[in-house]
Amino acid sequence: MTDTVKIFIPRDSAALAVGANDVVQAIEREATARGQSIQIVRNGSRGLLWLEPMVEVQTPQGRMAYGPVQAEDVAGLFDAGWLQGASHPLAHGLTDEIPYLKNQQRLTFARVGITDPLSLSDYQAHGGLAGLKRAATMEPAAIVDEVIESGLRGRGGAAFPTGIKWKTVLTTPAQQKYIACNADEGDSGTFSDRMIMEGDPYTLIEGMTIAGLAVGATYGYIYVRSEYPDAVATLNSAIQNARAAGWLGHDIAGTGRAFDLEVRVGAGAYICGEETSMLESLEGKRGQVRSKPPLPAIKGLFGQPTVINNVISLATVPIILAKGAAYYRDYGMGRSKGTLPFQLAGNLKHGGLVERAFGLTLRELLYDYGGGSASGRPLRAVQVGGPLGAYLPESQWDTPIDYEAYVGISAMVGHGGLVAFDDTVDMSKMAQYAMEFCAVESCGKCTPCRIGAVRGTEVIEKIRAGNEREQQIHLLRDLCDTMLGGSLCALGGMTPYPVLSALDHFPEDFGLAKSSQPAASAV
Amino acid sequence: MNTPPKAPLSEDTVQQATQEALHRHAGQKGNLLPILHDVQHALGHIPEAAVPLIAQALQLSRAEVHGVISFYPHFRQTPSADLVLEVCRAESCQAMGGDQLAAHAQQKLGCGFHATSTDGKVTLEPVYCLGLCAQSPAVMINGRPHARVTPAKLDQLLGAQGA
Numbered sequence: 001m002t003d004t005v006k007i008f009i010p011r012d013s014a015a016l017a018v019g020a021n022d023v024v025q026a027i028e029r030e031a032t033a034r035g036q037s038i039q040i041v042r043n044g045s046r047g048l049l050w051l052e053p054m055v056e057v058q059t060p061q062g063r064m065a066y067g068p069v070q071a072e073d074v075a076g077l078f079d080a081g082w083l084q085g086a087s088h089p090l091a092h093g094l095t096d097e098i099p100y101l102k103n104q105q106r107l108t109f110a111r112v113g114i115t116d117p118l119s120l121s122d123y124q125a126h127g128g129l130a131g132l133k134r135a136a137t138m139e140p141a142a143i144v145d146e147v148i149e150s151g152l153r154g155r156g157g158a159a160f161p162t163g164i165k166w167k168t169v170l171t172t173p174a175q176q177k178y179i180a181c182n183a184d185e186g187d188s189g190t191f192s193d194r195m196i197m198e199g200d201p202y203t204l205i206e207g208m209t210i211a212g213l214a215v216g217a218t219y220g221y222i223y224v225r226s227e228y229p230d231a232v233a234t235l236n237s238a239i240q241n242a243r244a245a246g247w248l249g250h251d252i253a254g255t256g257r258a259f260d261l262e263v264r265v266g267a268g269a270y271i272c273g274e275e276t277s278m279l280e281s282l283e284g285k286r287g288q289v290r291s292k293p294p295l296p297a298i299k300g301l302f303g304q305p306t307v308i309n310n311v312i313s314l315a316t317v318p319i320i321l322a323k324g325a326a327y328y329r330d331y332g333m334g335r336s337k338g339t340l341p342f343q344l345a346g347n348l349k350h351g352g353l354v355e356r357a358f359g360l361t362l363r364e365l366l367y368d369y370g371g372g373s374a375s376g377r378p379l380r381a382v383q384v385g386g387p388l389g390a391y392l393p394e395s396q397w398d399t400p401i402d403y404e405a406y407v408g409i410s411a412m413v414g415h416g417g418l419v420a421f422d423d424t425v426d427m428s429k430m431a432q433y434a435m436e437f438c439a440v441e442s443c444g445k446c447t448p449c450r451i452g453a454v455r456g457t458e459v460i461e462k463i464r465a466g467n468e469r470e471q472q473i474h475l476l477r478d479l480c481d482t483m484l485g486g487s488l489c490a491l492g493g494m495t496p497y498p499v500l501s502a503l504d505h506f507p508e509d510f511g512l513a514k515s516s517q518p519a520a521s522a523v
Numbered sequence: 524m525n526t527p528p529k530a531p532l533s534e535d536t537v538q539q540a541t542q543e544a545l546h547r548h549a550g551q552k553g554n555l556l557p558i559l560h561d562v563q564h565a566l567g568h569i570p571e572a573a574v575p576l577i578a579q580a581l582q583l584s585r586a587e588v589h590g591v592i593s594f595y596p597h598f599r600q601t602p603s604a605d606l607v608l609e610v611c612r613a614e615s616c617q618a619m620g621g622d623q624l625a626a627h628a629q630q631k632l633g634c635g636f637h638a639t640s641t642d643g644k645v646t647l648e649p650v651y652c653l654g655l656c657a658q659s660p661a662v663m664i665n666g667r668p669h670a671r672v673t674p675a676k677l678d679q680l681l682g683a684q685g686a
Binding site for chain 2: 013014016017018049050052185186187188189190191193194226227228229230264265266267268269270281282283284285286287288302343344345346347348351352353374383387417419420421422425430433437440441
């Protein structure tokens with residue numbers, strides 16, 4: 001009998017969606033047939049998503065990566081001696097030495113892909129719970145101050161200072177307060193929330209618990225979209241385990257204070273990612289946007305003071321408490337402190353998750369990490385920040401990524417997702433799609449969004465058909481102005497960003513004179 | 524829309540599933556969505572007959588319950604086929620041939636979105652992002668995600684499920 005070899009195969013849906021479970025079965029079959037003892041660990045994903053399913057073999061030198069592995073590759077990998085870390089066309093050497101991963105600054109994602117997401121002992125062995133233990137010794141106001149000091153801003157997209165929001169909830173007296181985690185990650189090109197929930201769920205639970213101690217909330221909800229069944233299942237298992245271990249319940253870390261939480265599943269409405277709409281949905285209603293004020297921090301869920309934060313914001317809190325505000329604040333630039341887990345998506349050769357401090361450029365992400373287009377054609381436009389984010393032409397790819405700098409170019413960093421398009425894209429079609437999406441997803445409460453998006457779609461259709469083009473473009477700009485200024489929330493209020501950026505930067509796609517910006521190179 | 528030829532659910536079945544869902548979530552704050560999820564999970568859709576039972580138990584009007592069901596695209600008021608194919612229509616998938624994949628699915632199934640194939644085997648729905656954007660285009664078949672899907676791979680996936 002040979003020594004048992006540890007093999008890591010992700011359970012992340014990005015791996016499952018390309019056959020990871022078949023690979024597990026093939027490896028088990030092959031190992032049995034060869035009399036080789038193995039231990040399979042279902043880890044989170046390392047985020048090198050073009051290599052999924054990426055299998056790692058534990059060797060004396062470290063973890064060796066092989067990918068993308070399909071079931072039919074497995075026998076050949078055994079033949080080549082992969083359990084000893086042997087070379088093979090699918091081999092990538094030591095995982096930690098792969099430049100894509102090595103050149104990252106992983107704070108929020110420190111454990112993702114390394115540990116078994118549901119193992120309580122793995123979590124603690126890799127720094128988990130240190131933040132909560134420290135928070136348990138602190139006064140609530142001191143915890144809030146630490147988060148304010150760290151410079152952490154809302155990673156869902158609005159970039160509001162997290163600690164300031166917490167302070168409002170802390171100083172609003174109430175019998176019951178809530179922590180509501182917004183995990184309704186509906187923006188195309190984003191998957192960092194999903195990867196945390198599937199790859200390191202305890203860090204989210206720990207972050208929410210710290211938030212509870214900080215503001216005096218005893219109950220939390222994680223509102224997850226129904227399109228993420230694997231994340232829901234992983235979170236539910238993690239919550240059960242945490243409860244059984246006493247990490248959740250009546251006495252948090254010896255403080256004598258209670259905190260518990262539950263997962264709520266959305267039902268396919270994009271608008272429920274808007275915070276007040278999410279509250280309505282959690283209360284069992286149609287997900288219609290509420291007018292503000294009152295702020296949810298003062299009158300939120302069930303009328304009580306509520307902290308609403310995105311998954312990444314909350315999942316970043318443990319490391320801030322564990323290592324101190326200054327440690328986190330030292331990353332980043334300007335008023336954009338810390339790191340952002342960028343998500344490289346669309347037409348890129350090397351799509352995946354790249355956590356880096358603010359201040360790098362889109363060009364670095366697209367080429368140094370993304371490897372240029374997947375199609376081999378020149379890249380032409382990049383949408384940053386989801387369906388409500390602007391389309392950026394090559395001339396804007398060197399702006400340092402920073403919340404304020406992006407506002408300066410009429411764009412938004414948002415949740416850090418970027419979707420790349422090659423030169424076959426028709427930007428007038430993408431503009432029309434932005435309006436169509438808004439029409440489909442509008443909650444219907446305010447007129448600029450409900451009616452504006454429908455009219456916007458029609459107007460762009462006419463422009464594309466060359467029907468009274470000049471007048472229709474004038475009308476479109478006027479309509480966008482109304483939506484920007486008159487909508488109740490960001491859906492109607494920001495749909496003009498992709499529309500107008502497409503029109504301004506790529507006028508030739510709307511039948512106007514060509515702009516002077518050429519498409520970029522492929523690599 | 525084509526409705527697949529299935530025997531209608533009996534009144535008892537609807538009542539039992541609805542009561543079980545109501546019982547499971549009794550006392551839970553804001554429990555309407557969890558209840559609706561459970562009913563749909565048990566029955567495949569939320570039948571009209573479940574609405575008054577839920578309304579009465581939660582002290583809501585039938586209109587309020589209906590309003591919630593009809594607001595959320597995930598909730599179905601009519602049965603689907605045994606296979607539900609959701610094709611992502613969002614930007615990242617569009618950047619990688621998602622439109623061609625969607626056109627292929629419609630042509631193969633002989634139906635548009637929000638409809639069921641001519642043979643009654645597959646219901647086709649649009650979905651806006653499955654969070655697999657680095658491996659576009661993506662689809663979901665009966666709740667299981669699939670990424671880097673080409674028209675040929677889609678045929679193979681559906682074929683493996685008997686469609």
